[in-house]
Amino acid sequence: YSIIDETEPFEAEHNSPLVRALTLGILDIEKNRPTLIRKTGTGDMNVIGNSLSIPVVTYGPGDPHAAHTIDEKISIDEYLRGIEVLKRTIQHLKRLHDKIK
Known part of the structure; x- marks a missing residue:
């Protein structure tokens, strides 16, 4: 075989x-600290994170x-909680962004 990519x-x-906001979003909904x-x-996070030099995470229920x-x-229930985690993550990310402005 040969490696083609x-x-x-x-x-x-x-x-x-981003990691802090996601951690807080998970804490809000799941009531326990996630294990990173x-x-x-x-996945896409490898390509996007490296090419744009931005933090990227993978999360899912x-x-x-x-x-x-x-x-x-x-x-x-897991699916709906996952949506709530992402909503909370966006709220925390905005709050953290506004704090450093």
Whole structure:
């Protein structure tokens, strides 16, 4: 076999406003501090984060270890909580942005 393409890894700074806002959004809805993990696959976040030099994160409801497997599934409640997490994240990101202006 031969490698025909590659994507450079990307890791957002843990103290970036985006990571802080997402952490706060998760705390608001789930009531516990999230565990930050490295995604060992690739995705748009690698390309966007590296090419634009901006913090990028991947977030979604459900078990990250079951993602893209035959066992991947989420409940409607998990889906709706995920939407609320993202709404809160945007609110926290705006607040953090306004604070540093």
